[in-house]
Amino acid sequence: MYHTEGEESMARILICDDERDIVAALKIYLEAEGHETLCAFNGQEALELLRENDIQLVLMDIMMPVLDGVSAMAQLRQWSNVPVILLTAKGEDTDKVLGLNVGADDYITKPFNPVELLARVRSQLRRYLQLGGGQTRESVLSIGGIRLDDRLKTVSADGEPVTLTPREFEILKLLMQSPGEVFAPRTIYRRVWNEEPYGAESTVAVHIRHLREKLEINPAEPRYIKAVWGQGYKFET
Numbered sequence: 001m002y003h004t005e006g007e008e009s010m011a012r013i014l015i016c017d018d019e020r021d022i023v024a025a026l027k028i029y030l031e032a033e034g035h036e037t038l039c040a041f042n043g044q045e046a047l048e049l050l051r052e053n054d055i056q057l058v059l060m061d062i063m064m065p066v067l068d069g070v071s072a073m074a075q076l077r078q079w080s081n082v083p084v085i086l087l088t089a090k091g092e093d094t095d096k097v098l099g100l101n102v103g104a105d106d107y108i109t110k111p112f113n114p115v116e117l118l119a120r121v122r123s124q125l126r127r128y129l130q131l132g133g134g135q136t137r138e139s140v141l142s143i144g145g146i147r148l149d150d151r152l153k154t155v156s157a158d159g160e161p162v163t164l165t166p167r168e169f170e171i172l173k174l175l176m177q178s179p180g181e182v183f184a185p186r187t188i189y190r191r192v193w194n195e196e197p198y199g200a201e202s203t204v205a206v207h208i209r210h211l212r213e214k215l216e217i218n219p220a221e222p223r224y225i226k227a228v229w230g231q232g233y234k235f236e237t
Contacts (some may be wrong), residue, residue: 011125012036012054016046016069017061017087022110026059029114030121043072050076054139054151057125058084060104077103077194078166079153083124087112103194141176143237146215146224148176157215167192168211171204175225175235184232208233 013035015026020041027037038053040046044067046060058076062069073084086107106120141148145158150173155162164172170192175183183191189200208227212219226236 010034010036011056011129012038013121014038014040014046014049014053014055014058014060016040016043016058016064016072018042018064019061022061022087026117029118033118033121035121043067043069043075046072047075050080050082051153055082056128057121058082059087059121060084061087063089073104079170081194083128085120085124141173143176143179143235144224146172146176148173155215162214164211164214168207168214171207172211172215172225172235175233179235179237182228182231182234188233204233 013030015023015030015037016039017023017026018041023039023041027039030037038049038055040049042064043060046058047067049055050058060069060072069086073086076082076084083105084103086104088107088109105124108117108120139149139151141150147156148169149155153169155164155169155172171188174188174191185200185204188204190196208225209219212222212225215224216222222236224236226234228234
């Protein structure tokens with residue numbers, strides 16, 4: 001079996017396409033490179049596997065039953081920045097643009113060239129694993145009385161479970177990954193929503209308020225999520 005060099009080898013990759021022969025072919029190509037693969041045949045199955053497994057890259061078809069690739073992509077981006085390469089049929093230009101707008105990292109047109117596909121996979125894995133995604137982050141973050149488990153998507157405050165929305169969870173994770181660092185609302189919005197930060201100030205402020213109400217003993221005098229006047233928010237160490 002051939003293994004690529006560097007961190008991008010031996011990744012766990014999710015293949016999602018309703019055409020089983022395409023899934024089978026992709027599985028062969030990727031496993032020959034040394035990767036582990038998981039398979040889904042619609043967007044809903046893909047989301048379930050993504051919540052239950054540590055996955056470093058997704059190959060996702062656009063046109064699928066139950067839940068299409070673009071809709072699955074939009075849901076995924078509420079709680080994960082795992083790279084996604086969309087598989088598009090020739091001529092689906094509108095779908096390509098829409099997919100990239102909701103957070104896809106790349107696309108490749110079917111029928112695809114295996115060499116080109118594998119090159120794009122390597123490129124996305126290298127960026128994700130070496131530049132701040134995936135395995136470069138700890139799964140469990142614990143600061144003071146706050147504990148966040150990224151794998152299980154759970155949060156507790158002073159030992160008590162706390163229910164957060166996906167956006168609240170991602171904001172908290174972003175702040176806890178870099179304690180003491182000040183994040184401007186525009187930065188938080190861009191990182192969590194994966195969109196250009198129009199209206200970022202008020203939107204982020206509302207989510208910060210909700211986080212404080214759920215995590216702080218006295219939300220008016222927060223111990224953890226502090227505002228830095230004129231700059232943004234930080235997680236106090």
